[in-house]
Amino acid sequence: MLTCRVPGMFNEFAAMPDASRMMDSFFATTPSTTAGRLFPAVNVWEDEQALYIEAELPGYALEDLDISTLGNEVTIAGTRTETAPEEATFHRRERMTSGASQFKRTLRIGVPIEVEKVLAKLERGVLTITLPKAEAAKPRRIQVKAA
């Protein structure tokens, strides 16, 4: 482990783009395309290798979804129609994805990603997108040799 013994030596690093900070500010200021409520809500994780985005999309199948990346943005979009019999009388209609539903949400990623290696998985109504970081964005250990 390389330890910095000189106080303030790496101070400029504090000003570098930080994935978490950029995402937080993005989430706080970008309006959703679904009126009133962000949809889908997302949870995001990060490690040295990748960013992981998770969203709950009950009712959606993979073919109803369109996930794309452009520059440093990831867009999750979906369209589906759920049909009830014509004579049905609704007593409750609370579900976000009831009837004909569509959504689109764009997330800005603060680090360069390997676009070709982005993975999306939909399981039991939960979407997980893995965005591997580009090599340049991964932390590197620097070998320090004794003089």
Added chain:
Amino acid sequence: MNCNSSNCGCEGRAQAQNATKTETTQLEHATFRPDVDIYETGEEFVLTADVPGARPESIDLNVEKGVLTLRAGVAQRGPSEARPVSREYGVGGFERTFRIGEGIDVEQIGAELKNGVLTLRLPKSVAKRGRKIEVKAS
């Protein structure tokens, strides 16, 4: 949360779970009230509940004294070693109860889980189904 139909057998009773999807603290192992749709046809009531993340074996349905209880356990998920960056919703199990009328044939309730949506079919007992009345010309 009352049904506005006089002959509706399903009266959803909001279980106060004191947890909403937007809370940012105490999210682990929380229990949420699933969003539902309920519709009625001549033959049955159909209840659909969003239970993302639930496995079929974690679903527990129970009818007792006219109350249908729906429970769905959900395992914690997410990359265990990674650092949370943004958290907009909590993950936990689901629970909600519904009062069902005598007009439901409890023995025939069917359940199906697909893409994180649980669909319950509650057939009306034969006596409660709409009957066609034939009008004969005299």
